[in-house]
Amino acid sequence: MDRFGALVLRTAYFYTGDRHLAEDISQEVFLRAFRKWTSFRGDSSVKTWLTTITINVCRDKTGARMFAEQPTDPSRMDRGRTLSVEDEAIERLEKSEVLRHLLRLPLPYQEALYLYYYLELSTREIANATHAPEGTVRNRLHRAREALAREIKKEASTDDR
Template sequence: MKPAGLKNKDNYSNDPAEALEQLMDSYGTIVLRTAFFYMGDRHLAEDISQEVFLRAYRNWPSFRGESTVKTWLTTITVNVCRDKMGVRMFTEQPTDPSRVDHGRTISVEEEALRRMEKSEVLQHVLRLPLPYQEALYLYYYMDFSTSEIAKMTSSPEGTVRNRLYRAREALAREMKKGEETSSDRLGS
């Protein structure tokens, strides 16, 4: 049984143009936030979102519905982001996807303030290696199962579970280190 809110292909029109409109309404924000998480740039995320929905439109007739539509679109998004990032994927830090501001231009000052306001946990997550960040994001933020993440990332499910386990351990160490650093500053 699938969790509430996850739709399969049968809930959408067979006509690719109509399905595209429904997909954009239902999953546009999820695709944009995921692209923003990977790219860290709103404009790149918007470009990637357009490319994702273009690919979804082109491939709608061949989508067999073996996964939920959300999983399928997220897989496309992850793959497009990885293609765009290439080698940079392992050197640049993703940005908190909840920081995407829809519908208005953000000034440089606002963006700088927003980046400084990132949640403490996210700051620790962003210090982890990218495969750990990706596993935590897809599992906890996007609520995908380990088997869905494995399909999306073309990794064995055991690797995904291992990354989650190691990411949790590394995150705990990072947060403990951060607490020790803050108490050292307060104590001195």
């Protein structure tokens, strides 16, 4: 829990948009992991395994939908960081701006970008966590990047007017 607690909590928050539900889900994830530890074969990293459990618990709790509320940037929930106040404010602003655009994308694209860029999972790890073929994950990432670029460009051209 010490090593992966923040990751599990951020992921649950990303999927639910509700901090209290994310905390409940985090507890359930670690209970499931504890109960199933002997069945962990080591085919993936512990991080990927816990992410998979987190995604499954979130889907169980919320159905296929995500974001009961519009969440703020999940990285804000990370504690113990040692950035200066100014650097942290700039980083949050940049990530929040990207997250705002990300939330306008279809759910599979949101998921792919979040797992790849925020949790830094490989495409293989994302495929394992989401039970999707790796080619599908790569395709979603590619299309999600294009859609995100269009979304940002669209807003920039609107702001220029």
